[in-house]
Amino acid sequence: MNRLKAIFSKQNRALLSELVRTDFKLRYQGSALGYAWSLLRPLLIFIILYVVFVRFLKLGNDVPHFPIYLLLGIVIWNFFVEMTMQSLGSIVGRGDLIRKIRIPRWIIVFSSSISALINLGLNLIVVAVFMVINHIDIYKTIALLPLILIEVYLFALGISLFMSAAYVKFRDLNYIWEVILQAGFYLTPILYPLSRITNLTLQKLIFLNPMAQAIQDARYSVVTHSTRTNYQVFNGGWHMLVPFGLVIVVLLGGLAYFKSQANSFAENI
């Protein structure tokens, strides 16, 4: 309890809020549209994907409200990409601070994760607006969405902690991670409805990935109950717990690795 108090001490909160504020001020520095890009970027990407995959390739005809379904998936995936990519370089990027001042190192990773969270919030507003326009019925299960987002956040946090610390020593990690993200984008049912994959074993394998599970659960609870979730795929068997276990393992592993490395950041950067 005392440790928790120390983590959220007045100093740390002040520092965190100031770092996030700075991040936000500087992000769209000098661009004419400024903060509007936070909303515009995912929207434009969504339009491209929508035109290509829904209009041209006719994917997702069997899924009700497929555009929203697609948008929600993209928003959640983008959050994951943004948070991990930003955090990866955060420790090295703030090397000037780390070498010259004693501040808790995790605050730096934490602040970039909060910036990503704020963007997620803005993007979810876009989703909500689309939902209203499309007259989507609100399910009771929408109450589950925050829990699902927390899961995604913790998963991304574990990865972020691990990679930001490892990046201090291995500077080609960012290229590797970019490739992994690209692969993850296609291995996760974001663009295509899961029903397109007819092999059940393959479906099960895909659902071991926490991102696939989280995105499908989010779609189920917010957009349409007719999408497949890992509960259905595994038929309620214990295997459905694997993605949650993975999140916990990644989070704890990331924390432990970060802690073991944090003391020597100043020397190694």
Place this chain on the structure above:
Amino acid sequence: MDDIAIQVDHVSKTFKLPHEKQTSIKGFLINKFRGGKRSYERQEVLQDISFEIKKGEFFGIVGRNGSGKSTLLKMLAGIYIPTEGNIRVNGKLTPFIELGVGFNPELTGRENVFLNGALLGFNRREMEAMYKDIVDFSEIERFMDQKLKNYSSGMQVRLAFSIAIKAQSEILLLDEVLAVGDAAFQRKCFDYFMDLKKNKQTVVLVTHDMSAVRQYCDRAVMIEKGKIVHEGYPEKVAQEYQKLFTDEMERLKNQERETRTAVADRWGEGGVYTKSATVKVSPSKILLTTTYIAEKDIDPPIYGFTVHGPDGTNILESNTLRLHQKTQKLVSGQQVELTWEIPNIFANGLYDVSVACCDQSATRFYDWLNEAASFKISKESATAGAVDPLVEIVSIKERSR
């Protein structure tokens, strides 16, 4: 332990420097694959350092570049972790070692004040309360809403210093902050240091500036090659530090002299040739003997000399005219030997002597020989500065009020 602010207990710091820095996974894997251990060079930056800083003490750390003093300061600040040993800090300590850490050129001065404040552990409300003080001290109020990148470096330093000193902490760490800003601002800083000293604030000062060490510090240590070589009175430490440079300079001078060609740095129209110049140093006086040879018949000339200090300043000059000393006509081939006696009031250091000979109107120089001789002063000293005359206290009258 109660009256001790910082206790440094047998602290060593070793950096592992990989022979080839491996910042790629490929390099790491290849090395693992070969089964070879990564070859490190262990660099012992600090070895077995121990000292204590008492509460209310103004403590100086001096040392040359690369002596390890900055590493020590970083460990005191908690940025580096000692490889061996312990550092115990009793009280809140400034966590930074450089001014303006985290300043962002794209933010305004005002925004930077808040960001910097947050790095020092103050939230916005506390910073609002201090903001006016900070701006007043820095004297750059009308620039506060401009971006920092449009500031001059002097203005940035003013702002940084003003924030740093307002960030009240029990133990202040200051690294080379004295050499910043213009004269007026420096005076302000010095006044501030005096205040700190008066208020019995615990301060750790890392500096090259021996006058600051003499003026403020209660105690000091000198670090050389990762070890404490002197500890104690600031005056003593400052002297040892300066001796380090005197020795070094002498070595360099000797080297220089050896490599210099036979033609010394001399000029003049000729007529009189300076054959030699020698200096004898005794505790009380310095004897300078110069020998001249006339190359032709010369009207009575003026003989003179100049003593240059370690940094090249003109410390002392005199000549036969100033001393109302009549000289004789010289005939070709005649040799003249002069001996000057100078009281030894010189402070520690290495001095150069230039000698010259010119006509009575001082418009025609026969011969001028730069650095004709040099001498070194190294002694126990009761004063500081360019000269070191005997200073005595005649009386102290401590009247009761």
